[in-house]
Amino acid sequence: MVTLQVQTVTFSNIEAVIFDKDGTLEDSTDFLRNLAQKRSRLIDAQIPGIGEPLLMAFGVQGDSLDPTGLMAVGSRRENEIAAAAYIAETGRGWLESLTIARRAFEDADYYLKSTPPSPLFVGGLDILKSLSDAGVKVGILSAAPTAQVQRFVTHHQLEPYIQLQMGVDDGPTKPDPILFLNACQALGVHPSVTLMVGDAQGDIDMAIGAGAAGCVGVCWNQSHPKHLNRATVVISHWDQLKIKSLTLPRVSFGDS
Structure with missing residues (x-):
């Protein structure tokens, strides 16, 4: 578990972070x-x-x-x-x-099949790596088809850092909370210790409906975007999301 500092907001005991893809990690x-x-x-x-x-x-x-x-x-x-x-x-x-x-x-x-995946936003690889190195489970939950999510991860060689590659193929789409709940289940974590990071209102509404630990809105062009007004906090570049501390599990020692 980690404590994340995002602008002036502190998120404690976070076990997983789920990212949107288009407009969040990928400059698409x-x-x-x-x-x-x-x-x-x-x-x-x-x-x-x-x-x-x-x-x-x-x-x-x-x-x-x-x-x-x-x-x-x-x-x-x-x-x-x-x-x-x-x-x-x-x-x-x-x-x-x-x-x-x-x-x-x-x-x-x-x-357009020969068009390569779009580039990562600056700092995206660093934040994924730092979260993974700290033991945080990291997933991608996108409204794009799962195959596109997988292609994106493979192209940018993100496999070592991403435990979940999830898109929308059939059935519900964002902002249905069931998507976030399913993603948490696949990662083996509870929504209450999972943070959602996305650039759209659907990301935020989905996570709130699922009982997420919090919602970090991402907007690279505006400081106060109205469509992210329900987010817990909004960032405009990745260095505003930092690992503040690592919480080690308690270890009990019996009588020797």
């Missing part, structure tokens, strides 16, 4: 924007005029990606359903709309 803004643009263009090629509304729905405006938008925080399935809803507004049936959206997403994946 450019990739997500490019992926949204490719998906929109592929659908627009079949249904002219739908591309721009789709980009707005995904949270892309010009060269910017809304950190609270669908592309940044939604699961792949949620993005597919949103795209299908826009397609259905053109008069197509729901099943046909879902098929068009799914195929466009698959084609976008194919076109």
